[in-house]
Structures are given as structure tokens and as C-alpha cells.
Amino acid sequence: MGRRARHRLSGQSPPQAFWPVPQLLWGGPESPPQAFWPVPQLLWAVAPSPPQRCISDRLPTVYDREYVLFVAANIPDYAPQLQRLMQQAGISSDRELSQKAGVPEIQVIRLRRGLALKTRADILFKISQALQISLTELLATLAPDFVELEKAPPTALEQEYQRLQAAIAQQRSSLMEEFQLASVQILESWMLQWPTAASKAQENHHLRAQKLLPLLRPVEQLLQHWGIESIAPVGAEIPYNPQQHQLIEGTAQAGEPVKVRYTGYTQGDKLLYRAKVSLV
Secondary structure (H helix, E strand, O other): OOHHHHHHHHOOOOOHHHOHHHHHHHOOOOOOOHHHOOHHHHHHHHOOOOOHHHOOOOOOOHHHHHHHHHHHHOOOOOHHHHHHHHHHOOOOOHHHHHHHHOOOHHHHHHHHOOOHHHOOHHHHHHHHHHOOOOHHHHHHHHOOOOOOOOOOOOOHHHHHHHHHHHHHHHHHHHHHHHHHHHHHHHOHHHHHHHHHHHHHHHHOOOOHHHHHHHHHHHHHHHHHHOOEEEOOOOOOEEEOOOOOEEEOOOOOOOOOEEEEEEOOEEEOOEEEEOEEEEEO
16 A cells, blocks of 8 residues: 555645645645645645646655645735625634535635636625625625726715815815905005016116015016916007007007006906006
8 A cells, every 4th residue: 555545544644745735725724624635636726727747646746846836826815805705794714604605615715716717606606695795796806807896876975075075175266266366456556566667677777676676576476376467568569459458548449559558467367457558
């Protein structure tokens, strides 16, 4: 009688060379059941087709052990996902799940090892019923690369939250616009007079006020940050546009050249102040 047969008849543990197999593929430190000792049965539990050299009535060779180690290292581990589903259903062990579903415990182990798509549909359905979830949800959890769950429509609470978020964002935008408008009204006289004064100061280098020009650049940058732009610089000659220009005196037709005396401002598509112009 061979060594393998003696070990199977005596009920003793298999040789030391066999130990990597149950410890790797059984998934725990304890010894697997007697049916798990033969190499073909071990590989059937985790791989669809072990190599022909493993299906032989002999002790495992180095080749067998390397194949088993290779298979074990490349098997996806879905134990955490399955454990989470079991906890949600109040199930504490694989044995309890198999008994509740009415399927062999080996089928639960196959799910842990990423073989959900190689498991019969009726077995998957029984396990999903025991876990109190749909078959689609089970496959989406244990085979996420192949099955995806459709996003559920938002609940009433989620819809209310989204509505409040949109209302807050709209209110924030309205408050910012009101603040900017109030600030512009306070700065109105400066905005209308300062560009003209600055233009005169630049023309006359002997005026001491020219040294003050850099000090007011932060205010100009603030207006730019708010999207407030001047219609045209002071002194520029531009075509007359009655929508944006105000004649200081006289009359002009649209398109006639005029000279900007006091600049005007826009904020986006909104006209804040028309530029005051004169005939050329």
C-alpha cells in the first residue's frame, strides 16, 4: 500500500509537503476536511481545470506544489465583501450560510475565491436569498468587473438635501451680487472721477499726484476680480454707441467718432454706468 493510501486510511495528517495546499486554499490555519486532501479535489475547489500531472495517484511533487501556490496567489479574495453581506444578514459563519441557503459549504468557499461566475445560477440564487439580497446585488459584489448595479433613484431626503444645496448656492450668489452692487454704489464717485484724474496726472509729469497712482491699483484689481470693466479708457476716440455712451453736449449719430471724457462700466452683460463722451 502506498504512502498516500496509508495516510488516508489511518486518518493521519498528510505529509508535510502537502501542508501548503490546505493552508493556502482552505483559507484558515485549521486542517481542512479529509475530502480536501487529494490534489485534484483541492484544485477543483479553486480552479476549473488543474493540470493533468496533478491528477495522479502519487504524492505531490515540487511541480504540483508550485502550481497550487501559483493558483492560490492569483485567486481573487472576495472574503471581505462576502463577510460584509453575511454581517448585514446576521450570519456568523460559512457553515451557517450554507445551511440557511441549503447548499454545500464548498459553494460558499468558491464565492470567497472569486468563482461566482462559475457557480450555478440556482446555487447563487439560494445564497442571495439567504443573504436577503437580490441575485444582481450578489453578483455586483462578488463579480464587480462583470456586473454593475443600476443607481437607485434619489430618496425624498436626498432630493430635499439637493434642493437645499442648490438654494444655498443661489442665495450665496445673490448675496455676493448684492454686496458687489452696494460696494459699487459707494465707489461710484471714485469710479467715475478717478480715471479722468489719473489721465491728467499721467499727462503732466510735474504733478505730485502721479506718485499716488500705484497706491490705487488694488482697487482697480478688485473691480476686475468682480468682473467690472471700463467701457473705454479716458481720451480714447471710439464710435458713438447710444446704448453705452452719454453725450456731454450736442448730438451725434450712432457710429460717429466721439472722445471719452469719463469712462463707463459694465459687469458682464449688465451696464452699470454709461461713458460720458464729447464730439471730436
